[in-house]
Amino acid sequence: MRSIAFINQKGGVGKTTSTANIGAFLTLFGKRVLxxxxxxxxxxxxxxGVDIHSRGLSIYQIIIGTNKPDEVVRKTQIDGLDLIPSNIDLASAEIELVNTVGRETVxxxxxxNFLYKYDYVLIDCPPSLGLLTLNALTIVQEIIIPLQTxxxxxxxVSKLFQTFEVIKKRLNEQLEITxxxxxxxxxRTNLGHEVLDKIKEYFEDKVFNTAIRKNIKLSESPSHGMPIxxxxxxxxGAKDYTALTKEIVDQEENLFKTAIRQTA
Ligand SMILES: Nc1ncnc2c1ncn2[C@@H]1O[C@H](COP(=O)(O)OP(=O)(O)O)[C@@H](O)[C@H]1O
Ligand SMILES: [Mg+2]
Incomplete structure (x- = not known):
């Protein structure tokens, strides 16, 4: 199982779009995805397409412990893709967690124990480095950072790195930025090229070869309750996210080798 948190404390950078669409395309590679x-x-x-105003069961009930994950999880319209939804109730969780013992690991x-039946677990994080994001970082092995070009x-980004280092040291030594x-x-713009070059200079080989182009269809699809x-x-948009998903699947071999090396 691979578990990946999509993190950037900035909003509007492509976290949700990436989580939603990579999740869908992973099923075409035969993966079971949550x-x-x-x-x-x-x-x-x-x-x-979840009706988030109906206040149905969500990750909030899992956090406060009133419901088990298998009561909250739901199937999506994509075969092999399940979802644990959120809703506005979750806004209070961040505050409620503050006074909870073991608040980063709730x-x-x-x-x-619920995650093991999946090949991939993808977590879409809120645009902050608050307790919800810290909780995500204690449960996953990997971080993927979407950046708006x-x-x-x-x-x-340096604040994000600091947080990563602290979590890795104190709570989750397996954690890697992948x-x-x-x-x-x-x-089409010089700025686009310049920023992409800068990102590659800064993060070197961590940057995926596929850049997700601006594509209006990607911004339209959520209002139709569908992935691209x-x-x-x-x-x-569909082409780019397919290519990116393939890169992610191709990482498996290397991760597997590293894991073998670590256990040897
Ligand atoms: N490649 C893209 N091309 C066009 N619009 C995009 C693209 N990626 C994301 N968007 C749109 O930009 C907005 C922010 O993206 P989103 O994934 O919700 O960011 P975040 O989750 O980081 O806040 C959304 O309206 C989304 O539909
Ligand atoms: Mg989002």
Whole structure:
């Protein structure tokens, strides 16, 4: 099983779009996938047509321990893709968690045993480095950072790295940053090229070869409650996320080798 948190404390950089669409395309590689929406704004849940105003069961009930994951998880319209949705109830969890013993590991404690039936668990994090994000970082092995390919792309990245280092040292020594996704790339502008070069200079080989181009279909698909794979399978958005997903699947071999080396 691979578990990956999509993290960037900035909003609007492509976390949710990446989580939603990579999740869908992974099923085409024969993977069983669980998506977890950890953002109170519940955009990932909207992507899969969940009625977030009905206040149905969500990750919130798992956090407070009133419901088990198998009561909360739901199937999506994509075969092999399940979702633990969020809703606005989650906004109060961050505050409620503050006074909880083991507050960074509550989600791990309540969810961990449920995850093993999946090949991939993808967590869409809120745009902050608060307790919900810290909880995500204690449960996953990997971090993928989506960056908006624009002028301020690298702003805030050092803070994100600090948080990663602290969590790795204190709570989750397995944690690794396994990829950077350049999102909303505009190949027609000089700025687009310059920023992409800068990102590659900074993160070197961590940057995926596939940059996700700006594509209107990607921004339309959530309002139709569908990932790009169903909404516009021939779009550039679908092509880019397919190529990116293939890169992610191709990482398996190396990760497997590293794991063997560590246990040897
Ligand atoms: N490659 C893209 N091209 C066009 N619009 C995009 C692209 N990626 C994301 N968007 C849109 O930009 C907005 C922010 O993206 P989102 O994935 O929700 O970011 P985050 O989860 O980091 O806040 C959304 O409206 C989304 O539909
Ligand atoms: Mg989001």
């Amino acid at each position: 998506l977890i929406d950890l953002d109170p704004q519940a955009n990932l849940s909207l992507h899969y 989600i791990k404690f309540n969810l961990e 624009e002028y301020f792309a690298l702003q805030g 990829g950077i996704i350049p999102c909303m790339y505009d190949s 794979m169903s909404y516009a399978p021939d779009s550039n």
